[in-house]
Amino acid sequence: MAFAGTSTYIATDALRLAVDAAVTLERPLLIKGEPGTGKTLLAEELAHSLDTRLITWHIKSTTKAHQGLYEYDAVSRLRDSQLGIEGVHEVRNYIKPGKLWEAFEADRRVVLLIDEIDKADIEFPNDLLQELDRMEFYVYETDQTVRARHRPIIVITSNNEKELPDAFLRRCFFHYIEFPDHQTMQNIVDVHFPEIESRLVAQALEVFFDLREVPGLKKKPSTSELIDWLKLLMADELSRETLYQRDPSQAIPPLAGALVKNEQDTALLHRLAFMMRRQRGGQGR
Incomplete structure (x- = not known):
């Protein structure tokens, strides 16, 4: 794949090479740069250039890595059991897939944007290491393994609010978007x-x-x-x-x-x- 920007997004030679390198290595592309330099827009335009879907996971200070995999709503299940709601015995009814699950189950390769990863807790990146490496994760409640049908192109943005762990950085291809001349x-x-x-x-x-x-x-x-x-x-x-x-x-x-x-x-x-x-x-x- 050769990314050359789009009619609405100017990509420098260095940025184009970074995108292609990350795709070739099958590594997440970690993008840093000043706010407003087009980090998030890169993922949007990349998906547009590939004519594929963009799945965006916006990270907040309260976001936990497990939310990107799935969330099990035990409280709703307990409430429904007390009310005698039909289907309460089927645990799958109370599992909400996260953005990684959505990307892994897509019927074609998608672009997954993990936006502003540095806003989360310092352990957040490390908690995703295995899932991003192996492109799979285990769902304990249903005893199933979710594997990527097509390896997504992962773009991760950071505004340098906090340092990312070395173990996480080793698994990424890094590019800093220089401010345009x-x-x-x-x-x-x-x-x-x-x-x-x-x-x-x-x-x-x-x-x-x-x-x-x-x-x-x-x-x-x-x-x-x-x-x-x-x-x-x-x-x-x-x-x-x-x-x-x-x-x-x-x-x-x-x-x-x-x-x-x-x-x-x-x-x-x-x-x-x-x-x-x-x-x-x-x-x-």
């Missing part, structure tokens, strides 16, 4: 807005990359936030004109709420603008 970002914008005014893109990208270089910024704006900002600018002629005529010493960019997401960074940008105005005033004297 200016030309790659231009290509991404062209995919999303093929009819966009070139002047707007040039000015917006200059402001965007300058903003990311501001020292002390708590949260740098991401690719997805740039796309949102451009969408707003395209819809607001007054904001576009403000951007074209923008004086760096006056204020933060128009509609900056799409790019700057906390009060600390907003205050920082206002302070920098104030200092620049004072510096210009001093030079004028």
Whole structure:
């Protein structure tokens, strides 16, 4: 298999090679990178390019590995037994398959996304080692083994909120999505807005990359936030004109709420603008 991106997803050469390597090795593809760099979208576009189904397991801080296999609802079974509900003696009626079970039983190869694995407890990745290695797991309540009919392509994303265990890392093919350079970002914008005014893109990208270089910024704006900002600018002629005529010493960019997401960074940008105005005033004297 050769993944070359899609008409709506720009994949670098390094990312394409990483996807192909993971598939060839039959290893999960562990993707890291800044938030908003397209980690989750990669799995969606990969499934689209293969014309197959995407099964997504969104991980939370309370998620347990066993939930990806199955859950046995003993409480409902006890309640139904007290009420005399028919079928209570069949334990299968109280087992809910998880996302891994769903992927293993699919009638064709699917893409399984384990999204933001680093949000879970530190033991979560280790608890999945055997299942991801052997592509099977045992259901104690029904005395059955669930095996993958077709080995799924597994994409695992992480935002580096916590370190993952070495034993888990050894079983993955790792790729870090570097933040797009200016030309790659231009290509991404062209995919999303093929009819966009070139002047707007040039000015917006200059402001965007300058903003990311501001020292002390708590949260740098991401690719997805740039796309949102451009969408707003395209819809607001007054904001576009403000951007074209923008004086760096006056204020933060128009509609900056799409790019700057906390009060600390907003205050920082206002302070920098104030200092620049004072510096210009001093030079004028």
